Amino acid sequence: MARMHTRRRGSSGSDKPTADEPPEWSDVDEEAIEDRVVELAEQGHDPSQIGLKLRDEGVQGTPIPDVKLATGKKVTEILEENDAAADIPEDFRNLLEKAVNLREHVEEHGQDHSNRRALQNVESKIRRLADYYRGDELPEDFTYSYEKAQEVLE
Known part of the structure; x- marks a missing residue:
């Protein structure tokens, strides 16, 4: 499968071994x-x-x-x-953190074009993932913005 924001293909990762039951040595309740x-x-x-x-x-x-x-x-x-779940999914939160950090970096270093492009890519991923989670884990009227990302992370 090709990578999302490049034309290269990634090396395939290792697969988890198929198992139907836990190992005998791990018999915890x-x-x-x-x-x-x-x-x-x-x-x-x-x-x-x-x-x-x-x-x-x-x-x-x-x-x-x-x-x-x-x-x-x-x-x-x-x-x-057990009502201990997070407000927003972990992958979405990680992308928001990355976008906020990149935005702060780009504002400080205006000539860093590669990270400006990386910020565009991350924000694009956030918008696609927001479409996926909208309605279930996110409110129906959620739209991404830098200010909203900062709000959510605080």
Whole structure:
């Protein structure tokens, strides 16, 4: 598949091994996993960071290689059930942060044309992603602007 803002093709990434059930050595109770997910979310971690922490640190000393295999639910589903989900999706928030940082950089360094182009690309991605999330995770009348991005991030 080609990249979004260049004409090059990317190198393919590794695929996750297919598995139907969690490994035998990872026999942690589902409730303990869900409690740890909610606890990490309350500490301010994003869903992707929660997955990495469970993989590396685990629950009660036992690593959890895949939360969905162990519990039957994704991390975001667990957070939604326990009312610990974020206001806006993680990928959208990350793009907003990137756009705000790039805008501040471009305002300070006006001759940096490559980053001006990068800002245009990021804002384009934000507008496309806003169309996808509008109505479900974002309000119906949401339109991207630098000021709104700063508001959302505060």
